[in-house]
Amino acid sequence: MDAPSIEEATGLLEQARVVAGRAYAPYSNFRVGAVAVTDSGDRFEGANVENAAHPSALCAEASATGAAISSGARRISTMAVISLDVQGVVPCGQCRQRMAEFGVEWIVLESPGGPEIVTLQDLLPRSFEYWE
Numbered sequence: 001m002d003a004p005s006i007e008e009a010t011g012l013l014e015q016a017r018v019v020a021g022r023a024y025a026p027y028s029n030f031r032v033g034a035v036a037v038t039d040s041g042d043r044f045e046g047a048n049v050e051n052a053a054h055p056s057a058l059c060a061e062a063s064a065t066g067a068a069i070s071s072g073a074r075r076i077s078t079m080a081v082i083s084l085d086v087q088g089v090v091p092c093g094q095c096r097q098r099m100a101e102f103g104v105e106w107i108v109l110e111s112p113g114g115p116e117i118v119t120l121q122d123l124l125p126r127s128f129e130y131w132e
């Protein structure tokens, strides 16, 4: 898939910002929103969802991936992610691996000059693959 245009990336970050406003993050106060774009162009939203048992927190990217996959999608091309509390948040290691499973190529991040588009390959070279 082609990389998102700057206009599309800007729109994705704006949408992700709205989603971040719905995060449930009473423990970290670190609100994150993500938008997953499938290969067919559909968008799925996710926010982080924390829990009193802290390791049970669900990342925004995991939420968005779950929404996309639960809808029947199997390939995600782009993931946009933003935090309301820190500029330039990048996906955690576990989410990088999770995104690799579904073919994510492009990650849209917030940077001071506007959207920054990086590849998952840059963030996670030599991702783990399973085969039998």
Ligand code: THU
Pocket (backbone or CB within 6 Å): 025, 028, 030, 031, 032, 047, 048, 049, 050, 057, 058, 059, 060, 061, 089, 090, 091, 092, 095
């Ligand atoms: N978090 C995300 O939602 N995405 C990331 O890429 C990094 C971390 C969430 C998990 C937790 O609710 C909070 O941010 C602090 O780690």
